[in-house]
Amino acid sequence: MNTDQPLISVKNLSKAYKMGDIEFLALRNVSLDIEKGAFAAIMGPSGSGKSTFMNLLGCLDAPTKGEYLLDGVNVLSLGKNQLAELRNRKIGFIFQSFNILARTSAIENVELPMLYNNSVKSKERREKAMNALKSVGLADRAQHMPSQLSGGQQQRVAIARSLVNDPLVIMADEPTGNLDTRSSYEIMGIFQQLNDKGITIVMVTHELDIAQFARSNIMFRDGQIVSNTAVNARKIAKDELIKLPVINPSEVLT
Amino acid sequence: MRIVNLLKIAYRSLSKNKLRVLLTMLGIIIGVASVIAMLAIGQGSKQNIQSSVASLGTNSIMIYPGSSTQGGVRMGAGSYSTLTKKDAEAIVAKCEFVTDVSPVVQKSSQIIAGNKNWHTMVVGGLSQYFSIRNLKIEKGNIFSSNDERTAAKVCVIGLTVSDNLFGANGDAVGQFIRINSIPFKVIGVIERKGQNSFGQDQDDIIIAPFSTVQKRMLSTIFLNSILASATSEDDIDKAKAQITSIIRIQHRLSPNNEDDFTVRSQADIANIFGSISRIMTILLACIASISLVVGGIGIMNIMLVSVTERTREIGIRMAVGARGRDVLIQFMIESVFISVLGGLIGIALGILISMLVGKFGGWPVVITGTSIILAFAFSSAVGMFFGWYPARKAASLNPIDALRYE
Ligand SMILES: Nc1ncnc2c1ncn2[C@@H]1O[C@H](COP(=O)(O)OP(=O)(O)OP(=O)(O)O)[C@@H](O)[C@H]1O
Ligand SMILES: [Mg+2]
Numbered sequence: 044m045n046t047d048q049p050l051i052s053v054k055n056l057s058k059a060y061k062m063g064d065i066e067f068l069a070l071r072n073v074s075l076d077i078e079k080g081a082f083a084a085i086m087g088p089s090g091s092g093k094s095t096f097m098n099l100l101g102c103l104d105a106p107t108k109g110e111y112l113l114d115g116v117n118v119l120s121l122g123k124n125q126l127a128e129l130r131n132r133k134i135g136f137i138f139q140s141f142n143i144l145a146r147t148s149a150i151e152n153v154e155l156p157m158l159y160n161n162s163v164k165s166k167e168r169r170e171k172a173m174n175a176l177k178s179v180g181l182a183d184r185a186q187h188m189p190s191q192l193s194g195g196q197q198q199r200v201a202i203a204r205s206l207v208n209d210p211l212v213i214m215a216d217e218p219t220g221n222l223d224t225r226s227s228y229e230i231m232g233i234f235q236q237l238n239d240k241g242i243t244i245v246m247v248t249h250e251l252d253i254a255q256f257a258r259s260n261i262m263f264r265d266g267q268i269v270s271n272t273a274v275n276a277r278k279i280a281k282d283e284l285i286k287l288p289v290i291n292p293s294e295v296l297t
Numbered sequence: 298m299r300i301v302n303l304l305k306i307a308y309r310s311l312s313k314n315k316l317r318v319l320l321t322m323l324g325i326i327i328g329v330a331s332v333i334a335m336l337a338i339g340q341g342s343k344q345n346i347q348s349s350v351a352s353l354g355t356n357s358i359m360i361y362p363g364s365s366t367q368g369g370v371r372m373g374a375g376s377y378s379t380l381t382k383k384d385a386e387a388i389v390a391k392c393e394f395v396t397d398v399s400p401v402v403q404k405s406s407q408i409i410a411g412n413k414n415w416h417t418m419v420v421g422g423l424s425q426y427f428s429i430r431n432l433k434i435e436k437g438n439i440f441s442s443n444d445e446r447t448a449a450k451v452c453v454i455g456l457t458v459s460d461n462l463f464g465a466n467g468d469a470v471g472q473f474i475r476i477n478s479i480p481f482k483v484i485g486v487i488e489r490k491g492q493n494s495f496g497q498d499q500d501d502i503i504i505a506p507f508s509t510v511q512k513r514m515l516s517t518i519f520l521n522s523i524l525a526s527a528t529s530e531d532d533i534d535k536a537k538a539q540i541t542s543i544i545r546i547q548h549r550l551s552p553n554n555e556d557d558f559t560v561r562s563q564a565d566i567a568n569i570f571g572s573i574s575r576i577m578t579i580l581l582a583c584i585a586s587i588s589l590v591v592g593g594i595g596i597m598n599i600m601l602v603s604v605t606e607r608t609r610e611i612g613i614r615m616a617v618g619a620r621g622r623d624v625l626i627q628f629m630i631e632s633v634f635i636s637v638l639g640g641l642i643g644i645a646l647g648i649l650i651s652m653l654v655g656k657f658g659g660w661p662v663v664i665t666g667t668s669i670i671l672a673f674a675f676s677s678a679v680g681m682f683f684g685w686y687p688a689r690k691a692a693s694l695n696p697i698d699a700l701r702y703e
Contacts, residue, residue: 098697
């Protein structure tokens with residue numbers, strides 16, 4: 044691993060969606076480097092290609108053309124099985140809609156990536172899953188089913204799942220899109236903690252205030268990057284949570 | 298290591314979808330059980346026919362009036378009137394390959410004893426009739442040649458007749474019965490033979506001397522049939538040929554005339570019955586296969602209905618690092634488990650149904666290993682295929698397409 048080279052490096056990445064005869068170019072020659080330890084927030088209007096870009100970065104989809112190096116590995120030259128291993132070991136992906144298995148307890152959901160990872164012994168598995176749940180503050184909800192958890196808690200299960208194989212990078216597509224402000228800030232708190240520990244984070248968001256928790260903001264428009272700027276007054280989740288007004292039920296009634 | 302994990306994954310998935318597993322299994326259970334039960338019933342009737350045909354005496358030969366090409370074997374009385382007692386006597390005199398010969402006449406009659414009455418077939422034959430048909434006497438005696446000569450009003454009755462006229466414990470021997478108003482003395486009771494393959498009660502019969510039935514009840518010179526038994530099983534064909542030529546001479550048939558009678562051995566009849574029961578087995582097997590197919594469609598249905606949910610699940614698994622192969626193996630383990638367990642339950646249920654049919658339906662059943670293997674293999678294949686097929690489809694998608702699948 045070369046410390047000089049960026050963790051993520053894409054050049055002229057394009058993605059065309061085919062619908063019958065019509066081709067729609069959702070990404071147009073996007074080039075971007077993301078350094079190790081970065082915390083980037085991707086913003087842009089709806090339909091500008093943010094999710095498309097994230098899915099390519101997360102190796103969930105294949106581009107139409109371009110280059111993509113992840114941690115020095117040429118991703119586009121890999122076969123299906125190697126991509127699966129890459130997703131398993133190096134990437135933690137978080138979805139707006141959580142995508143955790145229904146009727147499966149929180150702890151079993153967190154264990155899932157380790158079941159596809161041979162280097163994790165079965166004895167370590169439960170312990171590692173428990174630690175991951177602890178780090179997102181859900182140790183006491185380990186046996187709960189998704190239907191017994193709030194949206195914010197489900198998203199934290201998904202984060203614990205993404206962490207459990209010690210990935211290099213966490214990719215999150217609108218992780219707070221379905222959550223209220225408090226839950227969103229809590230998620231940001233977790234992200235900032237992870238980022239402080241050296242994990243790279245790339246996150247898509249619609250909300251300006253959420254983007255302020257990142258170190259840099261990347262703007263998308265019509266399938267292209269229009270700006271990439273550092274965040275000036277970066278918000279710290281711990282402080283912001285304290286500032287949030289506590290809603291007192293009796294006050295609301297009066 | 299990997300397979301242990303996949304087993305764990307499959308186990309978790311199965312235990313989380315108990316209802317779906319159960320419904321899928323139900324299709325297999327019903328398919329397997331019905332095939333086993335149907336084939337057991339078919340096989341049972343086949344063996345029953347074989348054994349009851351054999352119990353009639355393997356050496357026996359029957360001669361019926363009427364040509365076989367004019368409409369096959371005539372079981373009914375008096376369809377054709379060509380055979381007479383003289384033909385029977387000619388066979389006795391000239392055929393070297395037969396031991397016993399008996400002319401047979403029969404008439405369906407009303408029987409009265411005291412205040413009871415019964416309707417049954419009265420057969421007239423010689424005393425040889427008993428040995429040819431392998432009938433044994435339980436009580437009393439059969440009639441003698443003297444009874445035959447004098448057309449004595451004596452008879453031997455079957456157990457069903459005895460039970461109905463004299464009660465289950467009554468002693469019929471020595472009693473008098475009226476057959477079509479003519480008084481007959483019962484001199485013997487025949488040992489129980491049970492039902493034949495067609496469910497006909499072989500004990501519902503009265504046998505009287507040939508001359509008695511012919512002269513006192515029928516007043517016709519024509520016979521319903523002639524029964525004979527060959528000297529040995531190997532001589533049956535020779536006996537048949539000789540009987541044919543003897544009767545042709547008797548009937549003065551020129552070479553270009555067809556036979557006006559039919560000679561059949563027990564083996565011929567066994568073959569005919571054998572092919573009847575084969576057809577029946579095939580029919581039952583068809584019904585059973587239909588239920589297997591319907592079961593298969595049920596499995597398919599449930600699998601396809603769950604495909605949306607499962608495709609999303611597969612997308613999630615692939616997003617966290619499952620390879621296409623991992624997904625396939627997981628689904629194979631699940632389908633094998635469902636099909637094998639369903640198959641085993643189906644086998645147990647099929648055997649149970651067969652035994653119940655045998656016990657309460659009075660129908661013989663024979664469960665064969667082939668039918669078990671056949672049903673099990675087919676339904677397992679269906680279960681596995683339809684469990685595996687959606688998984689294969691989903692596993693070949695991009696993870697993101699599987700996640701988006703609606
Ligand atoms: N599977 C697909 N097939 C066809 N077109 C698609 C597909 N996915 C996305 N698109 C199109 O590509 C464009 C970019 O979509 P994308 O989902 O990347 O937008 P986005 O920036 O994530 O928007 P949002 O903020 O609403 O999530 C859109 O115009 C969309 O209609
Ligand atoms: Mg999007």
